[in-house]
Amino acid sequence: MQNPVEGLDGRAGLEEGEDSQLRPQAPDAQASSQNSATEGDHGNVPQSCPQDSGRPAAPGTLATPGSQAAPGSPSPGSTVGSGAAAEEAAVIPHSEQATLVPGPSGDAASTGNRSLEFSVTVPFRTAVEADMARRSLVANAHPQQVMVQQEFTANDSILAVRWTTDDPFLFRISINTFLDQLSLVMRNIQRLEFVAVVKRGRGRSRES
């Protein structure tokens, strides 16, 4: 049974070869070759039909029937064709995978544009102290605003400060400078209170 089937395949191959040789440039010949190529690929590798449908338009496809037309080895020709199809099928998934890679990296890039934030809240005893501290610190913050954005807010007796930047190293510099200045401001407030107490004491002693 196998022999008659092989014979029929051989005859079909020969006929296709003759047609392509007789009319290599005619549109009808190209259409017939496309149909035959599609049918052949559909029978051999159904999954690769859409990919192979684009191949007949290329001149390389016409060379294949010539090789098949050789009476010496029809079977090796079909084997080579299936191998080429397999190789092409294997290459395309890799390219598809390559195209997917930029997606996640693109998302990462968009995430990378986000700024960093750090905030500190300082609870003073009174609103007056908080406002005094805010005024003093704002006056000394101008040089730093060039690199790091700073916001000072006094709400009742709470002083809130927020920094925004893209570099964590700048955070460290700005926040340390702020805390140093904050300590200085607190010392000044304590001194003012001390002076006030002394003056009150003197006033009482004079009255007595």
Added chain:
Amino acid sequence: MELSGEYVGCDGEPQRLRVSCEASGDADPLQSLSAGVVRMKELVAEFFGTLVEQDAQGLAEDPDDALDGSRTSAC
């Protein structure tokens, strides 16, 4: 009284630093707050020191992705 700090990184999750500034007995509250500021400086130095070190290690581990690493550190 509590001196608090909050850091929000690239992932958007906040990380908090807290220092208690309770005045004991007749101690001046402002003096306790000053001590809290000193403690906060230590915490900030430790926190950002670790953060910068992690960024540096990330760059060293992936030299081929230096550009991506720079973007990450910029976050």
